[in-house]
Amino acid sequence: MTASLVAFLLAASLIVVLPGPDTLVVLRGLVRGGRREGVLTSLGVMTGLLVWVPAAVYCAVLVAAAGTVGAWMRTPRIRRRLDGTAGVFLIGFGVRIATEG
Structure with a gap:
């Protein structure tokens, strides 16, 4: 158990430290619009993280609690x-696409 926890913490720390798409989006905002645009972009990224991380955890817990894929798909509540x-998610994605153009 301890070895698994240490491995998880090491992997999680590495993922957090490495730059990803969010970093590139913030840099793009910073280059295009200056400091103010960079700060606003980073706030938008953080807002998005506040939404999708709990949603991903919630879905992972639902799948883990249900056991097998067949069992959780037959449970009407889940x-x-x-x-x-x-x-x-799909409605939000559609609204985002519609408002970008």
């Missing part, structure tokens, strides 16, 4: 929650 979560 199926409705997953469908609702996917629906909210």
Whole structure:
């Protein structure tokens, strides 16, 4: 158990330290619009993280608690929650696409 925890913490720390797409988006905002735009972009990234991280954890817990894929897909309550979560995501994605153009 301790070895698994240490390995997880090491991997999580490495992922946090490495730059990713979020960093590039903030840098783009900084270069295009200056400091103010960079700060606003970073606030937007953090807001997005506040939404998708709990959603991902929630879905992972649902899948882990249900056991097998077949079992959780036959459970109506879990199926409705997953469908609702996917629906909210897709609606948000559609709104984002519609407002960008």
